[in-house]
Amino acid sequence: MTQEILRAEGLRKSFPGVQALDGVDLTLRPGEVHVLLGENGAGKSTLIKMLSGAHHPDEGRVLLDGQPVDIRDARTAQRLGIATIYQEFNLVPQLTVAENLALGRPPRRFGFVDTRAMRRQAAELLARVGVDVDPATPIAGLGIARMQMVEIAKALALNARILIMDEPTAVLTTGEVDRLFAIVRQLRDAGVAVVFITHHLEEIAEIGDRVTVLRDGRSVAEVAADTPQNELIRLMVGRPIDQQFPRRPAEVGEALLTVRGLSRRGAFDDVSFEVRAGEVVGVAGLVGAGRTEVARAVFGADRYDSGQVSVRGETLARADVHAAMRAGLGLVPEDRKGQGLVLGDDVAANLGLVTLRRATRAGFVDLRAQRRAAAKVAEQLAIRMTGLDQEVRTLSGGNQQKVVIGKWLVAEAGVLILDEPTRGIDVGAKVEIYQLINALTDSGRAVLMISSDLPEILGMSDRILVMARGRLVGELPAAQATQDAVMELAVTDVEASRVQ
CATH class of the missing domain: 3.40.50.300 (P-loop containing nucleotide triphosphate hydrolases)
Incomplete structure (x- = not known):
């Protein structure tokens, strides 16, 4: 030996x-x-x-x-x-x-x-x-x-x-x-x-x-x-997991999120798609394809030069996060610690971040109502913690991610954009996140999910959009999607295709 x-x-x-x-x-x-x-x-x-x-x-x-x-x-x-x-x-x-x-x-x-x-x-x-x-x-x-x-x-x-x-x-x-x-x-x-x-x-x-x-x-x-x-x-x-990707398709309804001709010079060009109530739309592509840039522009976190974003038929103002949130959009960013959490605050404060303005009356925050809502969501998501007063920085990665998602549940977001939702999360916590996605679509909400994990995209999406070099190059229904089919689109030579 x-x-x-x-x-x-x-x-x-x-x-x-x-x-x-x-x-x-x-x-x-x-x-x-x-x-x-x-x-x-x-x-x-x-x-x-x-x-x-x-x-x-x-x-x-x-x-x-x-x-x-x-x-x-x-x-x-x-x-x-x-x-x-x-x-x-x-x-x-x-x-x-x-x-x-x-x-x-x-x-x-x-x-x-x-x-x-x-x-x-x-x-x-x-x-x-x-x-x-x-x-x-x-x-x-x-x-x-x-x-x-x-x-x-x-x-x-x-x-x-x-x-x-x-x-x-x-x-x-x-x-x-x-x-x-x-x-x-x-x-x-x-x-x-x-x-x-x-x-x-x-x-x-x-x-x-x-x-x-x-x-x-x-x-x-x-x-x-x-x-x-x-x-x-x-x-x-400590137990067997029967299904790694337990996607449960829901009844598809009206278009909740509509994106038309979204463009920003040097980042993405003429991106159009829609996400309907009850469905999970996956977004695949190589690193640098523009997926995160599009998601942030849709949410209003970054500017775009032209195009239109609508929620339930109402056009949103450009680069206006508050307008997006009022319309029912939520974004779970890929960098949960840098962009999704206030690490020095406790679980209750982080779960109440999105609804803080709504819970304020005459300059005072209704902390009791905020705490009740946080406790309800924490129980729903089975967040493993010593209590709502535990600093969020001390939680495991999977439980931190649940807090990031949970704040949008408190806010009752109708469309949730998930950017790399299971990055750094173990298989047990992943299944819990997937079950949460099922619960969201069962309730008539919509999910736009960006992921570099192809098995995850294939296993949890109802439709898959593929981006390459800032452009939307294809769409695949779940029944026809394979890793080879997605990768063939992901490596599309966009410039060459424009010439032809």
């Missing part, structure tokens, strides 16, 4: 009101990909934060090369050869790509930062992960997928012995995932121990060697990566 590079024994960690880890064991070997699997709130994030120095265990110990180590902070972890790519990006938006890649260790010449060398090194790292980005570009100007690849490049620069990857594929396209897996295999062949966290079960057998399953803060099993998915799900959630 290959010698262990790291062993964690009996790790325990508690936070106020929460036992995050309750005696977790983990072993890592050089030259293997060890998958860490579990529901949101199972303890995965707490465990990797201990290994990376962000948290310190209450009990238990970590051994590196057979010797106990005290990983007090991130600098200590890096010195020991442990690098971590977090699901929530650890980048400085105001700095350039090159400055982020060299943060804390820039090349110097004559005592000054060597900008030319820094950009040259950044270009080499970006080429290694296959990203065509100017190193002088500010991070704030990148999309989520490119930020993820910059994070990966940043970790590779450390030449770590142990690389921890937390949901690295959550926002990547199929091609980008293939590129990432090639990098992971190269690292494994070079003797690096990789900890790989994913909620995409189909990835486990493709990239993993062993799997440790966490549930309720405990390590409940260690199995081979080729273990059948149904068994992995049973180990994760």
